[in-house]
Amino acid sequence: MRNLMETTQKMAMAPATDGIGQLLKTAKGKLAMIELLVIFTAFLLLFLVAFGSCRRRCSGGVFRLVIFTAYTLSTYVLTYALGLMQEAPFRNELFPVWAVFLMIILGSADSISAYSLEDNEQWKSYNWQIMIKLIWLLFLIDWYFRDTSNTGFGTPYLLVVLTLKADERARALMAASRQSLERYTKVVADYMSVEHESGEVDPVRMRGYTYLVRGEEERPVNTFVRAKQFIKRCLGKEEGALARHHRTPLDNVDELITIEKVWMCEGTLLSSEGDPHKKLKDKCLSFALFKLLRLRYAGYSLPQEAHKKTWNLIRHGLLSKEDGYKRAFRVVEDELTFLFDFFYTKYSIIFQPGRLLFKLLEFIYVTLSIWSTTSILTYYKRHDNNYQLGTMPNGLSIEVVVTSVMIISFIMVELMQFFFVGFSEWAKVIWICKYVQKKSWQENVWIERIIRAICRVKLMRPWEQKLHQYSFLESCSYKPSRLLNNKMMAVYIDQTRDGQRQSTPIKLPEEVKQAVFHTLKANYSAKLENGQASLRMNNESKKLSWACRLETQTQVIIVWHIATSFCEHQLPLGRSDSPATRRSFLVATSLSKYVAYLVAFAPWLLPDHPYVVEYVFDRAIIEARDFFLNCKRMEDWVKAMKENSSGLSARGETVINQGARLGNQLANDINNKDMIWRILADFWAEMVLYVAPSDNAKAHAEHLTRGGEFVTHLWALLYHAGIERGPPTKPCNALERRNSF
Known part of the structure; x- marks a missing residue:
């Protein structure tokens, strides 16, 4: 009886498991799988187009994983679907249409051409993959339409x-590669190497600032010029200077749009009445600075005099007013938006001179293809097909419905992309430059209204505008789950280390921006210092400078962060505290936790070698657990720090002891609470500037896809100003950092 019941259960379960497999082997099963893949890929395209650029303002790990999954799956789903079409034991006249739509999806998303910088370096591989798939697609179309079917129209x-x-995506990948950057930014590097010799400058009215906005881009050389060059090469008379004839000559000033020309434009749109806050002009300034920032990625350097000229523009131009930090930060935000678009979208190719005509041609052919595909559906539903999956209750074939869904998705994608492209920051710069270039536009009120309306549209924030936070004392006891964080999983996913638990990010306070830019404008010394200049300014250098002269800069950061956390709990804000104290408290605690976050989660953005930063951090976590062995609450930790800080020397101490000693010095030796928080606020404002000039440009470019970083904005600003940090103290046997792209 028992054997009979087991046999019956197996027979009942067999159809449930084998039935699906048998169904997929049938013609209708394969057709159903192909149609599901077609619909799935269409929605992947919609998602990438709608949210491809949102990476620059979202740091959520789940969102980045979803974007990566959609970006990666689009290629694999396409390959698998094409394989199913090829192996299908029947012919369906809509297969070639679906196949072409699937191929179009690979290059359709203007808002995301590459997921990472490595994708740009593999542009040749992408081109060959497209070529192979295109050849296979042509064979498929020829096989299906050999009998001159009407559906091939x-x-x-x-x-x-x-x-x-x-072609657009291939060129976008190629343009953002290191090889192309070195080639096509050379003309800007040569121009900027002598631009600072233009004479007297006025950073307020931008006189003398002939930074390039538009006009130097590569243009196709006409047939006559090519023939002339060929004849000269054959005769051996070509001069070496002609090697750049494929580029626009920069000696023709009338064709170049510079910052000076934008500011000198007499049109109402760019006047003090039409642009009182200089937001339209600053768009062009951001674009010009973006071109200079690309030189950093291409490996070109500018003379120190050129950096001094830009520093003069920043200090006496952007930061000339009391609230100038807002304008300076806005300019850098737009600059990094252009940099993100250059590396990860197709906008740099779409807005090249002459390429907008291709976009118009594409729109025309999209319209024709949609019209012709609609006629295909009309023809298709009039004919019986032995290999149709079925019909809907209204009598429509499921194949017709699938194709209709794809057409609707494609229409939505194209409409969204034309909207995004038309109101992008790139389009705004093009409109403004055309306005500066054409006198007739400056006299046309309607054109001015159109440009002003376009420039007022802000599709999304330039970045997340948040400060990530990390508290060492609150997270040192954290232990991640060993289910995913172990040696076996380390091959597949990034590992979370002990103590690596991020606090809730905060919105970037205006007080923090103001304090940092005030410190930058003050420019205490020729080179940035790790907080010692602020201590000298507050007359506390003799007592506290020992904490700035530790073995590594990572130790300096952790020690001052622990001391700041100690003061935060020992000297909390009260109702009687002045506004200045509240401001200093906010600046000190916010920046302290932000720089500590860089230690824990972004060591490649700090002065020390990333491995040194990780080693010092891991060792500090172990020392903290020994130091706070029986402590379970913050009150217990603060009490332990008070009791174990006296009678210790600077040598042989752990960073926890040093942090406790520094915290007690601040709390006990300085009686004025307002002064304590002022010292800490000035120190952290100087420290975040000190860590900003990282030589790892690639890391900053990668962080643009993770919501952006406050330190990246400072890094870009300091690069333009040519401000560097003083030589850091290096630990013994420290690895030298490479100037990586």
Whole structure:
């Protein structure tokens, strides 16, 4: 009886498991799988187009994982779907249409051309993959339409759209690669190497600042010039200077749009009445600075005199007013937006001179392809097909519904992309430059209204505008789950180390920006110091400077962070505290936890070698657990720090002892609470500037896809100003950092 029951259960379960497998082997099963993949890929495209650029203002790990999954799956789903179409034991006249639509998806998303910088370096691989798939697609179309079927009418239009979109993405990947950067930014580097010799400058009215905005971009050389160069090469008469004839000559000043020309424009749109806060002019300034920032990625350096000229613009131009830090920060935000778009989207190619005509041509062919595909559906539903999956209650074929969904998705994608492109920051710069270049536009009220309306539209914030936070004392006892954080999983995912628990990010306070930019403008010394200049300014250098002369800068950061956390609990804010004290408290605690976050989660942005930073942090976590062995509350930790800080020397101490000793010095030796928080606020404002000039440009570019970092904005500003940090103290046998791209 028992054997009979087991046999019956197996027989009942067998159809449930084997039935799906048998169904997929049938013609209708394979057709159903292909249609599901087509619909799934269409929604992947919609998602990438709508949220591709949102990475620059979202640091959530889940969101980045979803974007990565959609970006990666689009290629694999395409390959698998094409394989199913090829192996299908039947012919379906809509297969070539679906195949072309799937191929178009690979290059359709203007808002995300690359997920990482490594994708840009593999542009040749992408081109060959597209070429191979395109050849296979042509064979598929020829096989299906060899009998001159009516459904082949719309395929040529789709192939043209496919070619245009694939070419755009291939060129965007190539332009953002290191090789192309070195080649095509050389003309800007040569121009800027002598631009500072233009004479007297006025950073308020931008006189003398002939930074390039538009005009130096590569343009195609006409047939006559190519023939002339060929003849000269054959005769051996070509001069070495002609090697740059494929670029626009920069000696023709009339074709160049510079910052000086934008500020000198007499049109109402850019006047003090039409642009009182200089937001339109600053768009062009951000674009010009973005081109200078690309030189850093291409490995070109500028003379120190050129950096001094830019520092003069920042200090006496952008920061000339009391609230000038807002304008300076806005300029850098837009500059990094252009940098993000250059590396990770197709905008740099779309807005090249002459490429907008291709966008118009693409729009025309999209319209024709949609019209022709609609006629295909009309023809298709009039004919019986032995390999149709079925019909809807209204009598429509499921294949027709699937194709209709793809067409609707494609229309939505194109409409969204034309909207995003039309109101992008790149489009705004193009409109303003055209306005500066054409006198007739400056006399046309309607054109001015159109440009002003376009520039007022802000599609999204330039970055997350948050300060990440980390509290060493509150997180030192944290232990991650060993289910995912172990040696086996280390091969597949990033590991969370002990003590690596991030606090809730906060919105970047205006007080923090104001304090940091005030410190930058003050410029205590020729080179940035790790807080010692602020101590000298507050007459506390003799007592506290020992904490700035430790073995590594990472130890300095952790010691001052622990001391700041100690003061935060020993000297909390009260109702009687002055506004100045509250401001200093906010600046000190926010920046202290932010720089500590960089130690725990972004060591490649700090002065020390990343491995040194991780080693010092891991060792500090172990020392903290020994120091706070029986402590369970913050009150117990503070009490332990008070009891174990006296009678200790600077040598042989752990960073916990040193942090406790510094915290007690601040709390006990300085009687004025307002002065304590002022010292800490000035120290951290100087420290965040000190860590900003990182030589790892690649790390900053990668952080643009993770919501952005406050330190990246400071890094870009300090690069333009040519401000560097003093030589840091290095630990013994420290690894030398490479100037990586």
